[in-house]
Amino acid sequence: MAARKAPEAERARSLEQLLAAKEIVISCGSGGVGKTTTAAAAAAMAATHLGGKVLVLTVDPAKRLANALGLERFGNTETQVPLSAFEAAGVTPRGELWAAMLDTKQSWDDLVRRHAPDAKTREAILANSIYQNISGRFVQSHDYIAMERLYEIHSAGTYDLIVVDTPPTRNAIDFLEAPDRMADFFSSKLLRWLTAPTKSRVMNLASKPFYTVADRILGSQFLEDIAEFFGLFQTMAPGFVERAEAVTRTLADKRTTFLVVSTLEAAPLHEAEFFIDALDERKLNLGALVLNKVLPAYLRRTATTGVAKRLCADADDLASAVAEAGDPGDISRVLGTIGESFLNYQVVAKREAEQRAGLARSPEVVAAVPYFDADIHDLAGLLQLGEQIWR
Ligand SMILES: Nc1ncnc2c1ncn2[C@@H]1O[C@H](COP(=O)(O)OP(=O)(O)OP(=O)(O)O)[C@@H](O)[C@H]1O
Ligand SMILES: [Mg+2]
Known part of the structure; x- marks a missing residue:
C-alpha cells in the first residue's frame, strides 16, 4: 500500500491528498464539536476512495454511530465494517474500513501485562484493589491510553492509515502532554515518597494529624494497599518511561498529522487557535482544520x-x-x-466567513462542513459529511 503515499515534501491541498500521504491522523478539538464524527467520516472516505486497510479508533462514540460501524460490543477489538454497510450507502469501497473503541480498563491491563517484570508482580498489580478501582478512571488516563493504543496498533503495521478520535478533554492540549506526564510521574518525588518503605512512612504519617485521622477512618490497611500499589507500579517504570517516549516520537513523526475540528462559536474556535499554536510550538504537523456545523455557502x-x-x-x-x-x-x-x-x-x-478569514495561522487544508438537518449516525451520513471535506 506504500504506493498510495504521496511524496513527503508536497504540501497537501485537500484532505484526500493529506490522508494519502499520512499513516496516522489525530482528530482533536474541544468538546462536542464533531471530533468523533469527523474521524469516522475521514476514515470512511479513505477506505472508500484511497483503498488499503483503514482503522478508525474511536473514543466513546454515540451509540447509533457505534452500531453503524458494527461496534456493538465495547472493547479494544478491531472490527471490520461489513461490506453490506457500504452497499447500503450505495458505494463500493476500494479498501477496508475497520473500527475499534477505546477501552481504558482493558488497555491498562494490557500495559501492566506487558511491563510487569514477572508473573508474580503482574498478578499482584492486577489483583490490587487500588489498581482495580482507579485503572478505569486514572486522572488523564484516557488521554494517555488513547495515544498508547495508537502507538501499539501503528507499530504492529496492520493498517495503512489509522484515524484516531480523541477523548472529550477539558483541554485539547492534555493528550499531547500525556506521554510526557506519564514519564514524569515515574520519576517524580511523589512516587518515590509513596513507595518509601511502607512501615516507616505509615509511622511517619501517623504522627501527622491528617494521617492520624486518615488512619482511624480508612484503616492502616488502606494506606498499606496504596503503598503496595505504588510499590508494584514502580517496578514497571523503565518499560513505561521508554514506552511513553516512543509514543511522543510517534506523535512527532512526519507520517503523523493532526486534524483540528472546531465550530465557529467563540469558545471552541478560541481553543482551536490555542491548540494550533501548541502544535506549532511542539513542531507537530497540523494537517487540516475542519470547521464544522457552519452555515451553507x-x-x-x-x-x-x-x-x-x-x-x-x-x-x-x-x-x-x-x-x-x-x-x-x-x-x-x-x-x-x-x-x-x-x-x-x-x-x-x-x-x-469573517471569523474564518481571521484565523491567525492557517493549516495546509481548511475545510468547512455545513450543519446537517439530520444526525449523522450511519455510513451514508459519514460519507455525505466526508464528501464536503474531501477535495
Ligand atoms: N455537521 C454536522 N451536522 C449535524 N450534526 C452533526 C455535525 N457534526 C456532528 N454532528 C452531531 O453532533 C453530535 C456531536 O458530534 P461528535 O460526537 O462527533 O462530537 P465530539 O467532538 O466527538 O464530542 P465529544 O467531545 O463529546 O467526544 C453528534 O450527535 C453528531 O451526530
Ligand atoms: Mg467524541
Missing part, C-alpha cells in the same frame, strides 16, 4: 440576497401566485418572514 451569494429582498417586498403579489396555498394575508406574512429570516441568516453567515 449559498447564504453568502449576493444573488440570494436579491431573492430574499424580493420575497419581503413583493410578498403580496407573490401570494396571489400561490393563492391555492391558503389565505392571501397568511401567505404574504409567511413569505415575508421567510425572506427576512434568510437575510438574518446571511448576516450570521457573513460573520462566520
Whole structure:
C-alpha cells in the first residue's frame, strides 16, 4: 500500500491528498464539536476512495454511530465494517474500513501485562484493589491510553492509515502532554515518597494529624494497599518511561498529522487557535482544520440576497401566485418572514466567513462542513459529511 503515499515534501491541498500521504491522523478539538464524527467520516472516505486497510479508533462514540460501524460490543477489538454497510450507502469501497473503541480498563491491563517484570508482580498489580478501582478512571488516563493504543496498533503495521478520535478533554492540549506526564510521574518525588518503605512512612504519617485521622477512618490497611500499589507500579517504570517516549516520537513523526475540528462559536474556535499554536510550538504537523456545523455557502451569494429582498417586498403579489396555498394575508406574512429570516441568516453567515478569514495561522487544508438537518449516525451520513471535506 506504500504506493498510495504521496511524496513527503508536497504540501497537501485537500484532505484526500493529506490522508494519502499520512499513516496516522489525530482528530482533536474541544468538546462536542464533531471530533468523533469527523474521524469516522475521514476514515470512511479513505477506505472508500484511497483503498488499503483503514482503522478508525474511536473514543466513546454515540451509540447509533457505534452500531453503524458494527461496534456493538465495547472493547479494544478491531472490527471490520461489513461490506453490506457500504452497499447500503450505495458505494463500493476500494479498501477496508475497520473500527475499534477505546477501552481504558482493558488497555491498562494490557500495559501492566506487558511491563510487569514477572508473573508474580503482574498478578499482584492486577489483583490490587487500588489498581482495580482507579485503572478505569486514572486522572488523564484516557488521554494517555488513547495515544498508547495508537502507538501499539501503528507499530504492529496492520493498517495503512489509522484515524484516531480523541477523548472529550477539558483541554485539547492534555493528550499531547500525556506521554510526557506519564514519564514524569515515574520519576517524580511523589512516587518515590509513596513507595518509601511502607512501615516507616505509615509511622511517619501517623504522627501527622491528617494521617492520624486518615488512619482511624480508612484503616492502616488502606494506606498499606496504596503503598503496595505504588510499590508494584514502580517496578514497571523503565518499560513505561521508554514506552511513553516512543509514543511522543510517534506523535512527532512526519507520517503523523493532526486534524483540528472546531465550530465557529467563540469558545471552541478560541481553543482551536490555542491548540494550533501548541502544535506549532511542539513542531507537530497540523494537517487540516475542519470547521464544522457552519452555515451553507449559498447564504453568502449576493444573488440570494436579491431573492430574499424580493420575497419581503413583493410578498403580496407573490401570494396571489400561490393563492391555492391558503389565505392571501397568511401567505404574504409567511413569505415575508421567510425572506427576512434568510437575510438574518446571511448576516450570521457573513460573520462566520469573517471569523474564518481571521484565523491567525492557517493549516495546509481548511475545510468547512455545513450543519446537517439530520444526525449523522450511519455510513451514508459519514460519507455525505466526508464528501464536503474531501477535495
Ligand atoms: N455537521 C454536522 N451536522 C449535524 N450534526 C452533526 C455535525 N457534526 C456532528 N454532528 C452531531 O453532533 C453530535 C456531536 O458530534 P461528535 O460526537 O462527533 O462530537 P465530539 O467532538 O466527538 O464530542 P465529544 O467531545 O463529546 O467526544 C453528534 O450527535 C453528531 O451526530
Ligand atoms: Mg467524541
